[in-house]
Amino acid sequence: MHVDWPYEFPGAYWIDHEEEETLLDVLRHGSMFRYYGLGAAKYVDAYEAAARQFYGADYALAINSGTGALLAALSALEIGPGCEVILPAFMWVATAASIVQVNAIPVLCEVDESLSMDPADLERKITSRTKLILPIHMAGSPCDIEAIMAVARRHGIRVLEDCAQCNGGSFHGRKVGTHGDAGIFSLQLNKNMTCGEGWLLITSDKRLYDRAFSAHDMGLVRVNGRLATPEPYAISWGAGRRMTELCGAVAGVQLRKLPKIVDSMRASKRRIKAALAGTPGLGFRMMNDAEGDTGPFLVVMLDDEAKAIAATAKMKESGLHSVFRICEYGLHIYYNIPSLVGKVPLSPAGNPWSLAENARSQTRYDKGTCPVSDALFARSILIPIPSKLAREQEEQAVAVIREAVAGQTAGGGCCSCGQSLRDCATADSARQQEEQP
Numbered sequence: 001m002h003v004d005w006p007y008e009f010p011g012a013y014w015i016d017h018e019e020e021e022t023l024l025d026v027l028r029h030g031s032m033f034r035y036y037g038l039g040a041a042k043y044v045d046a047y048e049a050a051a052r053q054f055y056g057a058d059y060a061l062a063i064n065s066g067t068g069a070l071l072a073a074l075s076a077l078e079i080g081p082g083c084e085v086i087l088p089a090f091m092w093v094a095t096a097a098s099i100v101q102v103n104a105i106p107v108l109c110e111v112d113e114s115l116s117m118d119p120a121d122l123e124r125k126i127t128s129r130t131k132l133i134l135p136i137h138m139a140g141s142p143c144d145i146e147a148i149m150a151v152a153r154r155h156g157i158r159v160l161e162d163c164a165q166c167n168g169g170s171f172h173g174r175k176v177g178t179h180g181d182a183g184i185f186s187l188q189l190n191k192n193m194t195c196g197e198g199w200l201l202i203t204s205d206k207r208l209y210d211r212a213f214s215a216h217d218m219g220l221v222r223v224n225g226r227l228a229t230p231e232p233y234a235i236s237w238g239a240g241r242r243m244t245e246l247c248g249a250v251a252g253v254q255l256r257k258l259p260k261i262v263d264s265m266r267a268s269k270r271r272i273k274a275a276l277a278g279t280p281g282l283g284f285r286m287m288n289d290a291e292g293d294t295g296p297f298l299v300v301m302l303d304d305e306a307k308a309i310a311a312t313a314k315m316k317e318s319g320l321h322s323v324f325r326i327c328e329y330g331l332h333i334y335y336n337i338p339s340l341v342g343k344v345p346l347s348p349a350g351n352p353w354s355l356a357e358n359a360r361s362q363t364r365y366d367k368g369t370c371p372v373s374d375a376l377f378a379r380s381i382l383i384p385i386p387s388k389l390a391r392e393q394e395e396q397a398v399a400v401i402r403e404a405v406a407g408q409t410a411g412g413g414c415c416s417c418g419q420s421l422r423d424c425a426t427a428d429s430a431r432q433q434e435e436q437p
């Protein structure tokens with residue numbers, strides 16, 4: 001069996017005359033800058049207004065890049081030397097990099113079978129220096145944000161939700177990004193909606209918004225587009241990370257399409273999962289809330305690493321070219337990030353790890369730091385679900401996955417409990433949650 005599997009880039013498949021017309025409008029009016037131009041600039045403002053409505057947040061701030069948004073958020077949350085920030089072992093390099101860039105210390109937290117932050121390990125990682133919890137809604141699905149918020153509240157720690165990979169997702173009916181103090185969303189090409197490159201920060205905390213605004217722009221606020229001096233709490237060193245009207249124009253259109261894009265991926269994923277249900281030796285990632293999943297990835301778990309290696313190779317051979325064993329998913333895995341493992345300093349002074357303020361934060365990042373996560377990464381396979389699949393492609397993918405797993409099933413057991421996946425209650429309940437069509 002062979003399948004012709006498209007590249008993912010979910011939002012890119014939905015670009016049509018609407019994006020074209022708004023972009024041309026920006027160009028024809030000579031107004032690429034969001035605050036002024038030959039004609040009236042309006043698209044970034046309109047995108048932010050639509051975002052406030054869509055997510056149900058009081059404030060929305062469009063930013064031109066991911067690391068820029070993370071830095072603006074960390075700066076707004078007053079993270080710096082002497083602060084520990086807890087993030088999950090399954091992440092993206094930008095999330096860790098932004099913590100280092102403000103001279104704070106990243107602290108790794110184990111993921112559970114949902115491949116997102118394990119609330120029990122989170123509790124263990126908290127110290128008197130923990131100033132922020134940074135959960136990530138990874139690979140399209142919400143983390144257990146309510147359990148994480150409960151831990152955070154018990155300890156009086158603020159929460160920044162990284163929703164880069166879960167735009168449009170929710171947990172128990174409430175949009176991701178609105179549970180914590182702030183949420184950030186990527187609009188880069190691989191994400192559920194896109195304008196090529198860009199981010200959105202949402203919050204309902206005015207001081208936090210003002211500080212993030214100041215940090216992303218010029219260290220001040222703006223009134224009717226003109227720079228204005230705010231109260232002292234919002235004066236900072238800006239980083240010039242405003243979104244262009246070109247991106248705002250596309251982002252506004254794509255936000256209107258986001259529910260359809262997500263519905264399409266979810267529907268394909270559910271049909272594929274339903275067809276794979278009961279395949280011997282095949283388990284699925286646990287879903288914290290299957291209703292809030294956005295669908296761009298299906299994660300299957302095999303009994304052990306050797307079987308996962310063989311099945312991944314077979315899937316690639318059969319046309320599923322973009323599948324990865326999670327442990328090989330590049331800079332998404334803490335121990336694959338050379339600068340993190342090597343604690344590469346920001347400057348010859350050695351910061352942040354050598355700063356006196358961080359002296360009590362002894363951390364490591366090499367493989368083995370998060371053994372539970374390492375074992376899950378080794379036997380889990382990430383299968384991207386493109387946003388416009390034909391039924392025939394879905395059926396062919398099912399056949400390819402079944403074939404790849406067949407023959408890998410003898411012996412072995414569930415990595416976390418030692419039972420076979422079929423007998424394992426955890427794997428079984430995960431399967432049930434994932435299987436509801």
Ligand SMILES: Cc1ncc(COP(=O)(O)O)c(C=O)c1O
Binds near residue numbers: 188197199
């Ligand atoms: C979880 C997570 N956080 C942050 C980022 C950074 O986003 P960007 O590529 O928009 O800079 C990504 C990008 O893949 C991501 O997956």
